[in-house]
Amino acid sequence: MTSPNRLVPRPGIDQIKAYVPGQTVEAQGRSIKLSANESALGPSPKAVEAYKAAAERMFRYPDADAFAIRSMIAKTYNLNVARILMGIGSDELLSALVRAYAGPDDEVLYPTATFPMYRIYTLATGAKVVQATDREYGADIDALLAKVTPKTKIVILANPNNPTGTYTSKKELERLRAGLRDDILLIIDAAYAEYVEREDYDAGASLVDATMNTVMSRTFSKIHGMAGLRLGWCYACEDIISVVGRIRSPFNVSTPAQAAGIAALEDTTFQRQVIDHTRRWRETLIQRMKGYGLSITGTEGNFVNIGFPDVPGRKAADLDAFLKNKGISVRPMAMFGLPQHLRITVGRDDEMQSLLEAIEAFYAGAKGNA
Numbered sequence: 001m002t003s004p005n006r007l008v009p010r011p012g013i014d015q016i017k018a019y020v021p022g023q024t025v026e027a028q029g030r031s032i033k034l035s036a037n038e039s040a041l042g043p044s045p046k047a048v049e050a051y052k053a054a055a056e057r058m059f060r061y062p063d064a065d066a067f068a069i070r071s072m073i074a075k076t077y078n079l080n081v082a083r084i085l086m087g088i089g090s091d092e093l094l095s096a097l098v099r100a101y102a103g104p105d106d107e108v109l110y111p112t113a114t115f116p117m118y119r120i121y122t123l124a125t126g127a128k129v130v131q132a133t134d135r136e137y138g139a140d141i142d143a144l145l146a147k148v149t150p151k152t153k154i155v156i157l158a159n160p161n162n163p164t165g166t167y168t169s170k171k172e173l174e175r176l177r178a179g180l181r182d183d184i185l186l187i188i189d190a191a192y193a194e195y196v197e198r199e200d201y202d203a204g205a206s207l208v209d210a211t212m213n214t215v216m217s218r219t220f221s222k223i224h225g226m227a228g229l230r231l232g233w234c235y236a237c238e239d240i241i242s243v244v245g246r247i248r249s250p251f252n253v254s255t256p257a258q259a260a261g262i263a264a265l266e267d268t269t270f271q272r273q274v275i276d277h278t279r280r281w282r283e284t285l286i287q288r289m290k291g292y293g294l295s296i297t298g299t300e301g302n303f304v305n306i307g308f309p310d311v312p313g314r315k316a317a318d319l320d321a322f323l324k325n326k327g328i329s330v331r332p333m334a335m336f337g338l339p340q341h342l343r344i345t346v347g348r349d350d351e352m353q354s355l356l357e358a359i360e361a362f363y364a365g366a367k368g369n370a
């Protein structure tokens with residue numbers, strides 16, 4: 001019997017399907033996880049050391065201002081420390097930004113094949129999701145601008161984009177900002193900024209400094225290999241920082257996370273190794289997959305997103321199942337709106353060698369069956 005006083009969540013929450021993280025499988029005595037865009041090389045040993053050293057201080061609340069790590073970020077990237085806010089991963093900050101600037105009856109606009117959390121943040125506030133059609137698997141600035149209505153409150157752009165690996169140039173980003181009303185917040189989610197190899201790319205700080213309505217978010221989960229510690233930050237004008245600062249948890253970033261983050265930023269040699277390793281394997285993977293006649297949607301990030309033909313035995317799902325049986329998990333892209341694609345994260349040397357061998361075996365078998 002339904003009570004007239006039935007407890008119901010806010011409108012919009014019923015439409016949310018819980019986020020499904022990248023999976024792990026075990027088969028043939030091994031488990032290779034290439035499904036969550038984690039870092040191939042893990043964290044810097046110096047970050048691990050700093051984390052352990054901070055353990056003694058766990059009885060104290062962390063520095064609510066996270067001043068030391070914010071100062072280190074400001075120094076590293078030549079930014080204004082007052083414009084930096086730390087979060088429990090960039091996820092907390094993205095969620096708080098949407099909560100702060102959108103609500104029931106508002107619209108949040110973003111491209112089609114992109115990070116599925118944007119949908120969850122939006123629906124959780126009661127706002128409406130509006131998506132612009134992509135161009136060649138990347139953000140189409142004209143299509144985004146065409147979808148702006150008087151109700152648009154926020155535009156979100158992952159740059160580079162997860163899962164497609166495409167990027168938007170600095171010029172195009174500026175064109176997008178210039179085409180948006182001043183009362184629309186532009187969020188540039190630059191989670192994969194460090195892996196980009198493009199002269200015309202900018203993670204977004206200059207646009208933040210030039211405007212009062214733009215935010216750039218960054219993370220320690222990717223390049224710094226600290227996804228399990230939950231550490232991210234955003235850069236925005238003081239007004240936006242003050243708004244988000246008021247609704248975040250006061251002690252959001254733990255003492256060990258702050259300490260490890262500082263050590264990770266200091267270890268530039270390790271960062272260089274991660275970047276070189278990732279780009280090298282990314283290119284190898286791209287060339288191999290192209291060699292099998294497959295398409296690649298974009299080349300940035302620590303992953304490769306691959307398009308498969310709709311041919312029985314050769315589909316994305318077929319390779320996914322084959323790899324699972326060999327203990328290798330990659331990410332099917334249906335949840336990201338691309339059912340014929342698989343996204344593969346760059347792993348360690350041995351993991352990538354195993355992956356390439358498995359893929360070779362798959363195509364050798366597929367040929368044999370043809």
Ligand SMILES: Cc1ncc(COP(=O)(O)O)c(C=O)c1O
Nearest residue numbers: 089090091115162191219221232
């Ligand atoms: C585009 C994008 N933004 C944000 C995030 C969230 O990162 P974090 O671990 O900092 O919450 C991810 C994680 O995969 C991502 O791909």
